[in-house]
Amino acid sequence: MLRVTGLSAHYGRAHILDEVALEVAAGEVVVLLGRNGAGKSTTMKAIMGLVPPSAGQVVFDGIPITGRAPFEIARLGLGYVPEERRIFTELTVLENLEVGRRPAPPGMPPWTPARLFALFPSLGAMQDRPGGRMSGGEQQMLTIARTLMGNPRLILLDEPSEGLAPVVVERMAEAIGALKASGLGILLSEQNLHFARGVSDRATIIEKGRIRWSGSIPELLAADAVREQYLSV
Amino acid sequence: MRWCGPSGRRADPALLENLVLQALSGLASASSLFLVASGLTVIFGVSRIVNFAHGSLYMLGAYLAWTLVTNLPRGHLGFWGGVLGAALLVGLIGLVVEVLLLRRIYRAPELFQLLATFGVVLIVQDLALLAWGPQDLLGPRAPGLRGSIEILGLRFPLYELFLIGVGPVVLGLLLLLFHRTRWGTLVRAATQDREMVGALGVNQRMLFTSVFFLGSVLAGLGGALQLPRESVNLHMDLSIIAEAFVVVVVGGLGSLSGAALAALLIGELHAFGILVFPKITLVLVFLVMAVVLVVRPHGLLGRPAAAAHGAGAAEPPIGPAPRPLKLAGGAALALALLLPPFAGNYALTVLTDIAIFVLFAASLHLIMGPGGMASFGHAAYFGLGAYGAALAAQWLGASMLGGLVLAPFVAGLFGLLFGWFCVRLSGVYSAMLTLAFAQIAWSVAFQWVELTGGDNGILGVWPDAWAAGKLTYYYLALALCLGSTLLLRRIIHAPFGYALRAQRDSVLRAEAIGIDAFRIRWLGFTLAAAAAGIAGGLFAYGKGSVFPTTMAISRSVDALLMVLLGGVQTLSGPIIGALAFTGLQEQLVRITDLWRLVLGSVIVVLVLFFPQGLAGAARTAWERRHGDT
Secondary structure, rough: OOEEEEEEEOOOOOEEEEEEEEEEOOOOEEEEEEEOOOOHHHHHHHHOOOOOOOEEEEEEEOOOOOOHHHHHHHOOOEEEEOOOOOOOOOOHHHHHHHHOOOOOOOOOOOOHHHHHHHHHHHHHOOOEEHHHOOOHHHHHHHHHHHHHHOOOOOOEEOOOOOOOOOOHHHHHHHHHHHHHHOOOOEEEEEHHHHHHHHHHEEEEEOOOOEEEEEEEEHHHHOOOHHHHHHOOO | OOOOOOOOOOOOHHHHHHHHHHHHHHHHHHHHHHHHHHHHHHHHHOOOOOOHHHHHHHHHHHHHHHHHHHHHOOOOOHHHHHHHOOOOOOOHHHHHHHHOOOHHHHHOOHHHHHHHHHHHHHHHHHHHHHOOOOOOOOOOOOOOOEEEEEEOOOEEEEHHHHHHHHHHHHHHHHHHHHHOOOHHHHHHHHHOOHHHHHOOOOOOOHHHHHHHHHHHHHHHHHHHOOOOOOOOOHHHHHHHHHHHHHHHOOOOOOOOOHHHHHHHHHHHHHHHHHHHHHHHHHHHHHHHHHHHHHHHHOOOOOOOOOOOOOOOOOOOOOOOOHHHHHHHHHHHHHHHHHHHHHOOHHHHHHHHHHHHHHHHHHHHHHHHOOOOOOOOHHHHHHHHHHHHHHHHHHHHEEEEEEEEHHHHHHEEEEHHHHHHOOOOOOHHHHHHHHHHHHHHHHHHHOOOHHHHHHHOEEOOOOOOHHHHHHHHHHHHHHHHHHHHHHHHHHHHHHHHHHHHHHHHHHHHHHHOOOOOOHHHHHHHHHHHHHHHHHHHHHHHHOEEEOOHHOHHHHHHHHHHHHHHHHHHOOOOHHHHHHHHHHHHHHHHHHHOOOOHHHHHHHHHHHHHOOOOOOHHHHHHHHHHHHOOO
């Protein structure tokens, strides 16, 4: 459903992405693993059109989307959940959801605030609270819920477990499992292998802007050398 | 805007009653001010554009209302239809400006956007002159609201009472729009993080254009509603924009309720300032703005802007000038030295001005380029230098040399004082504070008639006998300006200059390696002020007189134009900008009455096609041809 080939990006003259290639099928969770600064967030931003790629192609659902404006890419059904969350702090929870609302593609039951509150019960208890007065975990749930309001068919989920308490990370894993079950494709970026292995089907490892390894989760768990080289801190 | 008490005042009225009427009059002014300021603040909130042309939209609202109302049949429908029609027409004009110009420069540095909107101001001034002529136009009074009513035994115009109601109604409608509709929710979200709004599938272009339309309608409505209050004239644009900026900044950029509160404050301040401090009414408003910004750096109800996402790339480092540039500079210097003996008096005057403005622009450039600060009020230091020299000549009988030595010290001293406040803030707030101090300096020069002669200025500030000849004075000005400009360049390449640029690129990282960013900025500001003071002192002796216009807003804008035209991040930028601007303006004024139209169009074209300025564009072309170095 999402196919990225040869994606490169530059910042000034520095290569930040070097021929990144990856694929995510419908209903599949692929985790992009790598250390801080490896290029995970930049890959997602380049797919979303927020960082202009200097070469390469991104095809979503058969449509080439490289070079398109972010809002057009979002409207095609590709959702983006940024690492920094970027909640609208002066808007309430309901208003944040309203900003994300887009019509659902035909045949898909649209996300509504009620359905999202069932998925993230803690949000339902604070519908009129401004985003700026929520905890980090609540903001993380809100930013995912806000993107789901656009009824995407695939989402880019950038480090959702970062900085969250273990209990909240567990709840996040459950939510991701439920979303996958509903048929949503997810490209997840993570440093936390423990969290990633529980929710993902396949893994792709990125280091210094280059894809170094791809394979299934069991393969990754068996490949001690790969984990040692790219993921150990 | 007319700031005076209610008309038809009874002789010797009781104090309390008079105060009540004065307060009402202040409310009416506040209402009008709010209409304009609300549009400005909404546009800024979403687009982050400081729209200088907002005052022009207000003026067009008044002119279009005049045309419509005088041509439509008399009566309620004709008048109110004309007013609303004018507001909508102004909205359409704003829409065209947004689509043709602003849409293309949303990613440009904010000062460039300001420059572009100032180009629009110039264009609109001449178009309005062409369409409606230079004379003031008087509109009809509003039907049904011609009379006045008695309040506490005093007469108060009905129309003013009507205006008092308009402000709160518009505020209420806007709050409903922003809090009860999807469009309003999107606008508020975009005010905080427009990139994220785009990533959620919202077409920002449509959003920006619609916001600009709404803001323009509000400006047009504000102007149209002035029709029964005051004559329509060509100075409405700049007089309202300064006030509207003050309101928006005092209230907090992007905050509607803040704008309402600030409009109330400023309106009442005007009304009562006239009663209590008739001598310093002009200073009062800017004094209040300065105090508010010092106490609350983001305005009364403003919040610190969220960290900018996807900020532009760091400025390229400044290297030594390449050989061809050195050669060109040398050739220009040779011309500047060798040609003048063969030039006439007029040419010598222009050349002297150019030398002075090169230094003036270079001093502003130190703040803006390496310093990374914006100043809307740099003319203050130019003017303080000029007044320092002139006052020394008039009151102390100082010689020219004494005056010229004093000039940078006076300007530098005030730079030290004003700078301490200004460099604490950042971005638009800092720029507005510089404007506030400049306006305070201007108001003092204008209203402290005993010391400065007020509008009549100080005359007879002539050079000493040995420098009285035009040619000698030119060489003196050239030597001082060139020397100071080269000194500024040297400073940029000195450790102090590195520290200045380091804090521009990252305050945190600069402080982490032991640079006191505040002190560096403060010192840079003071140095720039002193350099501008030298230019101002030379200007005073060159003209033989000083007037308050020496430090008016328009001169600050001239300096901004020179620096931006040349290019902020090049060292030759301010020099080229000063040459281009002064030369262009001199020539245009000579060959056409419509010089504003031409200059404005040139500015707009430059911003659209040379966003790095003339010197920046030349450097890019050079690098492209010779490969990056």
